[in-house]
Amino acid sequence: MNQPREVLLTGAAGRIGTCLRESLPAYGYRLRCFDRLPVPGEPDAIVADLQDAAALAAAMDGVDAVVHLAGIPGEAPFGDILAANIEGTYRLYDAARAAGVPRIVHASSNHAVGFTERPADGSTVRVDTPQRPDTYYGLSKCFGENLASLYADRHGIETVSLRIGSFAPRPRSVRMLGTWLSPADCTRLVHAALTGPVAGHTVAYGISANTRAWWDLTSARALGYRPLDDAELFAADLIAELGELTAEDPEFRYLGGRFTQARP
Template structure:
């Protein structure tokens, strides 16, 4: 892919991805409402909202694939009106991509689309039926549905990544299972933008953790080859937090403590 568009480019995940998606001959266009003045070689910036059609037309020009990371940041648990705004932004991005002739979109969904599923003894399967734990999760479920529509109706390829805990390091006991390292996040996005004709896919975004809760089968079919394992941090995290309690909400449901938020 010669030019990628990253929406939500000033956000945490995009900030981790930017240096890792750099390639010789590739331009990475960054879209955010926040001005970006720390551009690296090969990066371009467009300032504006990912929900604004005019801004999106400019941002999508000559783009080969879109990585849609933008979400509505509220500073609190997302309420229904914010979830609707988030869904509208995803629709705007998909429609702008379609009108611009872009056929590949990678959508940052979330494990919270299925957060109320109880944990089982086996890894949670790919394509797990929606069971959101918050309105944030509802927005992700509805956006996955939009992605499916754009694949079936318009022949696009859209890969939805149900991302776990994407941080430089896991920071609690739950994230020993749900961690997606920054390097693996880039490997997963790279697989999602380059896999031949994926159609509509829903895959877990997680590293190859010893304590993994989620299947990696579908992501591996895209060509994802995770290299990192949160277990290297386990001794320090368990020393601080203690052994996991399987009856605690953090470990009883896939969405952890999000299942208790209002």
């Protein structure tokens, strides 16, 4: 795909949205920001909910691609997840279909496979592992991936669903030595997802080049993703402070970590 110039960024006021607002323009993108909250430093941002059909239609007009981050970013009561993450994502895809937008980068999550146990041999987990959501939040990400597949097959919209790991300026836990996604690598990953070769719907894990990586980056690298950061830089200090994780600790045993213990 030729590099899109006009990109709609939903969830632009959030943590990852803020990172991308600051970093994607350097790759040549013009961003149109959308959030239900005011977006700092973006007076022209569209402040609206995903349920607002008129606002979504206006936001889609003339854009080449969408980076869809909007939604509740963690576990919540099902009714809230249903409105924001499930119905909201459906409305976004249907607005993209109506506007003829050819590509969407969809923020999925490792929690779509959260109840998957880590392989005993320490090998990385492939993107074709069956969905096993760990929460209503994870369930909503499974819905988003399946909706993307439907809209690819039925309407020809290309989607890259990014199963994002632990996005943070630096890893804060021993678990994050395997799941960390640095801000710089996050930008590289989204750029690759916007420009790389996609046939229909592609799933890719979103982590940095971690020595202790939990997930296989083959599909991400096929898009052109070249991560440069490694959580191992922080390993000695984190382990000295917090100790190693045990095999039975949910943070180590399951891909979703403590989300497998979550209650809405």
